[in-house]
Amino acid sequence: MIIKEELNANSLFAEMRNFFSTVIDQRSSNGGISLTDALMSAFAIFSLKEKSLLSFELNHVLYGQNLKTVYGIERIPADTHLRTILDSIPAEALRPAFKLIFNRLQSSNYLQDFIFLEDYYLVSLHETEYFSSNEIKCANCMERKSKGGTLYYHQFLGAAFVHPDKREVIPLFPEMIVKQDGQAKNDCERNSVKRFLSSFREDHPQLNVIVTEDGISSNAPHIKELTKHNCRYILGVKPDDHKFLFAQVANMKLYSKVSEFSVEQGDMTHVFSYCNNLPLNETNQDVRINFLEYWEINNKTAKKQHCIWVTDLNITQKNAHALMRGGRVRWKIENETINTLKNEGEDFEHNFGHGYDNLSSIFASLMMLVFLGDQSLQISCDIFNEAMNKCKSQTNFWHKVRSYFIGYIFESMNEIYDALVYGIQKQEPMILYTKSREIDK
DSSP states (O other), rough: OOOOOOHHHHHHHHHHHHHHHTTOOSSOOOOOOOOOHHHHHHHHHHTOSSSOOHHHHHHHHHTTTHHHHHOOOSSSOHHHHHHHHTTTSSSGGGGGHHHHHHHHHHHTTGGGGGEEEETTTEEEEEEEEEESSSOOOOOOOOOEEEEEEEEEEEEEEEEEHHHEOOOEEEEOEEEHHHHHGGGGGGHHHHHHHHHHHHHHHHOTTOOOEEEOOOGGOOOOHHHHHHHHHHHHEEEEOOOOOHHHHHHHHHHHHHOOSSSEEEEETTTTTEEEEEEEEEEEEEEEEEEEEEEEEEEEETTTOOOOOEEEEESSOOOOTHHHHHHHHHHHHHGGGIIIIIIIHSSSSSOSSOOOHHEEEESSHHHHHHHHHHHHHHHHHHOOOHHHHHHHHSSSSSSHHHHHHHHHHSSSOOSSHHHHHHHHHHOOOOOOOOOOOOOOOHHHH
């Protein structure tokens, strides 16, 4: 029996503050505000799902001592000062914080639930844009030119551990895509993936992983890069991009050399077609892949879904269904991560501050770090989940957390979750001064 040690918000926040205290402060003078307080203030902004830095600045007076007892913040910088402090920190300085939370989950045995195909973990990669403007820009901005002018924007390569049976995801440190990566989309993504894989293997040298990505990734240079870093893969593939490969498969079908079978599950029919050990394309005969084609047919409506992947895992009738699920789970990095950040209170696309150097990427990284913390609590903390279920929706949950943060004094975030689950005894307010009694006289 695997014993899992429950993790909670109190220990998570303490660990984050501890880590922030190790980040090197490169300022010549701190102006009385420590870098630890600045980073923890930004962490609290995203943790409380504030809509903006200005909103946090207006509310922090109402939050009172809870910011100190819950987040350990001694002094809170004004929004402009906070931006100035954080702009000087390279986003890479936050990378170890992601590994700390991952290690918490791993040492407490929660990662056992994410094991896929006996001893692998699925890692989903997805490029996403998180800032754009026709006017605001910095040295790291990408540029997209059109007849209407130039659009300046920021992107990162997002990565997360996913599992077909788990709603939660475990985000990894996002790899920032910067102007220096190149002008073409493919160049930018390939360069960011190279950096990501290199850093990933530094952080997790022994971890067995299967990388799952969309159709743009099924090219020889990328596959060679995955193989170089000892990563297995399940990659989407499109006929128009791989005419040589699909011609081979069509020819093999003529000679009945493609294995096919179907499985009935309730109202659904799953049809599989596969073959192994094919060259990816004519110019890369040494890159050998295995080909899996899949149809999902709704027997009631006759609606069909069609997907095709290439993989370096040998395909058999026994594992084809699992490989299909591993390929389809790629969308979790977008739906369960990016869309949650955009639509469930995180305001992912809101410009919290662009800065001149690192601010935009620091805010994006901190937001992902907070999301990782939330996901780890969802995976491991009973009282967090009870409070979330009590509130019916994430949006309502965070709204109530903020209202309790304003209305009451707490020693910890766990106490707030307790209050959400079990309720608070309402009392008459202790009014410090009122003119109404003078009027009554």
